[in-house]
Amino acid sequence: MIVIAIIMILLGIAAINYRRTIKTSREAVLRSDLQELRKVIDNYTLDKQTAPQSLEDLHSAGYLRTIPIDPMTQQPDWVPQFDTVVLSPDQNATGMVDIHSNSALTDDNGVPYNTW
Numbered sequence: 001m002i003v004i005a006i007i008m009i010l011l012g013i014a015a016i017n018y019r020r021t022i023k024t025s026r027e028a029v030l031r032s033d034l035q036e037l038r039k040v041i042d043n044y045t046l047d048k049q050t051a052p053q054s055l056e057d058l059h060s061a062g063y064l065r066t067i068p069i070d071p072m073t074q075q076p077d078w079v080p081q082f083d084t085v086v087l088s089p090d091q092n093a094t095g096m097v098d099i100h101s102n103s104a105l106t107d108d109n110g111v112p113y114n115t116w
Contacts (some may be wrong), residue, residue, distance in 0.1 A: 026071040027113075030101060033068045036112050037078070037099045040064060044055060046088065052096030054080065072103035072113050 035058035037055075040063045045051045053080070055078060058064045067076045103113040 002029040012017065027107060029071040030113060030116065033071070034101070037064075037068070041096055043090065044069065045095075045097075048091050049088070050093040051087075051091070051097060053095045055099075059089065070101050070103065072101050072105055075102070 014037070022029055030111045040058055041052060044058055044061060044063050052058050052061075055067045055076075067078075069076050070078055079100045081100060081101050082095060083097045084094045086094060087096050101113040101116065106112050
């Protein structure tokens, strides 16, 4: 009985560590994806002199090989942010300027992923 109890305690600790590792990994992928998507949005806007209207615009123009999957929702359901900001004086149309996760979950500091 004592051996089984010790094994169960160790399994419980391992499960907690496993969940924490998975969450940390997903957060790292989210940071990386957001950074890359934001860079691609800016590059598209500067190259085409017009902001993209969707992620599909970036994909069809060859700026993205595939639309990445949001690691928090496991879906390609990113939330674009539109604004009237222009990146250069030559830009003739506005559109998508930022991208966010669609997840309502929060990180360990209580910050929602959809505000990153």
